[in-house]
Amino acid sequence: MTAESVIDAQGEQTVARAPGTVRASLSPSRAADFKTCPLLYRFRSIDRLPERPTVEQARGTLVHAVLERLFDLPAPARTPESAGDLVSPQWDRLVTEEPELATLFADGDAVGLDGFLRSAAGLLEGYFAVEDPRRLEPAEREALISAVVDDELLIRGYLDRLDVAPDGALRVVDYKTGGAPREAFEARALFQLKFYALVLWRTRGVVPRVLRLLYLKDAEVCDYAPDAEELVRFERTVVALWRAIEQATARQDFRPRPSRLCDWCSHQSRCPSFGGTPPPFPVAAAPDPLVDARSRPATPGADE
Ligand code: SF4
Numbered sequence: 001m002t003a004e005s006v007i008d009a010q011g012e013q014t015v016a017r018a019p020g021t022v023r024a025s026l027s028p029s030r031a032a033d034f035k036t037c038p039l040l041y042r043f044r045s046i047d048r049l050p051e052r053p054t055v056e057q058a059r060g061t062l063v064h065a066v067l068e069r070l071f072d073l074p075a076p077a078r079t080p081e082s083a084g085d086l087v088s089p090q091w092d093r094l095v096t097e098e099p100e101l102a103t104l105f106a107d108g109d110a111v112g113l114d115g116f117l118r119s120a121a122g123l124l125e126g127y128f129a130v131e132d133p134r135r136l137e138p139a140e141r142e143a144l145i146s147a148v149v150d151d152e153l154l155i156r157g158y159l160d161r162l163d164v165a166p167d168g169a170l171r172v173v174d175y176k177t178g179g180a181p182r183e184a185f186e187a188r189a190l191f192q193l194k195f196y197a198l199v200l201w202r203t204r205g206v207v208p209r210v211l212r213l214l215y216l217k218d219a220e221v222c223d224y225a226p227d228a229e230e231l232v233r234f235e236r237t238v239v240a241l242w243r244a245i246e247q248a249t250a251r252q253d254f255r256p257r258p259s260r261l262c263d264w265c266s267h268q269s270r271c272p273s274f275g276g277t278p279p280p281f282p283v284a285a286a287p288d289p290l291v292d293a294r295s296r297p298a299t300p301g302a303d304e
Pocket of ligand 1: 039273
């Protein structure tokens, strides 16, 4: 695509219509925000309200970073010990890149930090209970993928891992590190994976054989096999969702939709469902959502 990228009033990246026709973009995280609660979408994507990192989110980021780096090692070296050795250096790297993470632990709180690092190592044990990375050679890790649907909507997101079998079969893998009740988030997690499946199908012409959720805390695997008809329906759902976002934006009407997920929402103080008042609807556009899409968890209390 050669068109120039710009940011629209929705805070989503758009691409000028000439020479192509793409005019908006949507990530699975933001789409899922709108599905979960339109007001949450507004707070995150339009108001761009900051959210302080939580220990749980930081742990998820750390474990994702370790698992990504683990596959940099030669296959025989991808052992639980090697993963454990990566925890502390990866945390140091993350804190250097995002100094706010250091505020999660009071100065000199070595005990708290040590417990945090050990809890991350515990999640990695969960990973090794369900997979042997010595037997895997991922095709892609932390990869940004995108496709145009409905001739004008760019859908894109970062997948944790893509495995390609010798026969060309695709397996999309997503690591889940959150401690929140799984049933509260599983539909959202599957929505995210179908989003990636749709992108891969549209760009490679292959429907992924497996969408895999790895729940590291419980050391469980959840596999889902999509089919083409389902992805056609899903594409319609995504496009309809985007139309609904456009309408809500035009009307400046994003309503709260309270649910169990409110327990993990950072914005209760501004939410009418909790006696709060949203800030005035912003008139200015926002920064690049591609950065945001990776730095913010998919939902309060859950990992991307
Ligand atoms: S507290 Fe609940 S209803 Fe309010 S914005 Fe957050 S998720 Fe939506």
